[in-house]
Amino acid sequence: MEATGYRHRRLTAETWRRIMEILLRGRQSAAQLQIDLQSAASATGINWLALADEIESSFAEAISLVVSSESASCPDHSLCSDLDSGYSRRSPAVKDLGRGNKRRKLAKTRTVTAATAEDGRAWRKYGQKAIQNKTYPKSYYRCTHKYDQSCPAVKHVQRIEDNSKIMYEITYISDHTCAPASPIADTSSDSYNLICFSNSHNGQFTEGTDDNATKVGETTMASCVMNEIDLWAEFNDFEHQYGLFGDNEDPYFFVDSFLK
DNA sequence: AGTATTTGACCAAA
DNA sequence: TTTGGTCAAATACT
Numbered sequence: 001m002e003a004t005g006y007r008h009r010r011l012t013a014e015t016w017r018r019i020m021e022i023l024l025r026g027r028q029s030a031a032q033l034q035i036d037l038q039s040a041a042s043a044t045g046i047n048w049l050a051l052a053d054e055i056e057s058s059f060a061e062a063i064s065l066v067v068s069s070e071s072a073s074c075p076d077h078s079l080c081s082d083l084d085s086g087y088s089r090r091s092p093a094v095k096d097l098g099r100g101n102k103r104r105k106l107a108k109t110r111t112v113t114a115a116t117a118e119d120g121r122a123w124r125k126y127g128q129k130a131i132q133n134k135t136y137p138k139s140y141y142r143c144t145h146k147y148d149q150s151c152p153a154v155k156h157v158q159r160i161e162d163n164s165k166i167m168y169e170i171t172y173i174s175d176h177t178c179a180p181a182s183p184i185a186d187t188s189s190d191s192y193n194l195i196c197f198s199n200s201h202n203g204q205f206t207e208g209t210d211d212n213a214t215k216v217g218e219t220t221m222a223s224c225v226m227n228e229i230d231l232w233a234e235f236n237d238f239e240h241q242y243g244l245f246g247d248n249e250d251p252y253f254f255v256d257s258f259l260k
Numbered sequence: 261a262g263t264a265t266t267t268g269a270c271c272a273a274a
Numbered sequence: 275t276t277t278g279g280t281c282a283a284a285t286a287c288t
Contacts, residue, residue: 125265127280140279156279 109173117157117168121176134158145178152177 123141130137136159143151152174160167 124263126282128266129278129280132277138278142280 108175109171111169111171113160113162113167113169115165115167117170119155119170121153123155131158135161143176143178145176149178 117139122144124144124146125139125141127140128137129140139157141155141157143149143153145151146153153176154173156171156173158169158171160169
């Protein structure tokens with residue numbers, strides 16, 4: 001990855017809000033279109049669903065690019081994990097303490113499902129293992145800065161099939177303690193997809209207030225990997241200001257908060 | 261030459 | 275003994 005002409009430019013909260021508003025509104029419309037077309041799709045020769053799916057994917061990718069252009073590496077994946085239905089703060093920190101390394105019992109562990117294993121951090125692969133009852137082997141990565149900065153972060157990547165889409169179940173073990181990569185170095189064109197969306201899980205896209213949220217459809221959850229510290233703080237502020245997810249329920253976006 | 265990946269061996273837990 | 279996770283030598287890549 002080489003440096004480009006990019007210069008790090010922090011978005012104002014208002015700019016960020018407007019970009020997300022536009023993208024999320026478009027994406028919400030596409031999701032609604034998918035639902036509406038589901039019954040009619042078989043009656044026509046046109047694959048409307050595929051079209052809607054493509055639109056939805058485009059918005060997801062655009063949102064990813066917006067975030068990746070502003071971020072490089074994630075100091076703490078807790079928020080992105082919360083936005084993904086594969087994990088919640090209420091889940092046990094370590095699901096399987098069975099076989100393997102003892103230190104996992106003490107390490108902070110969380111699992112996310114994403115369309116790419118890429119998350120903007122520098123990882124060094126140190127192993128690969130065939131896993132029982134899994135089609136694909138699991139890959140093992142440690143932080144590149146394990147030795148030079150004593151960073152304990154580790155991730156395990158298991159490729160999975162999800163409606164014939166290539167998806168990855170990524171387990172993060174321990175947070176990074178190393179310095180985040182520089183934005184200039186990390187925002188070149190091959191750094192991408194730091195937010196991804198999945199419609200394979202139990203998440204529901206809702207709108208309305210916490211009390212009277214109405215279900216739009218069995219659609220998508222945002223799984224975001226927010227990285228750089230200032231963006232992280234900005235996003236947390238944003239979360240508090242606009243209410244990204246609830247405390248006691250599975251996480252979800254309050255879409256109308258973005259749209260007001 | 262330095263760095264990253266691959267892969268079989270080894271270890272620990274069940 | 276089986277299995278998942280890690281180590282480290284060999285190999286590949288830049």
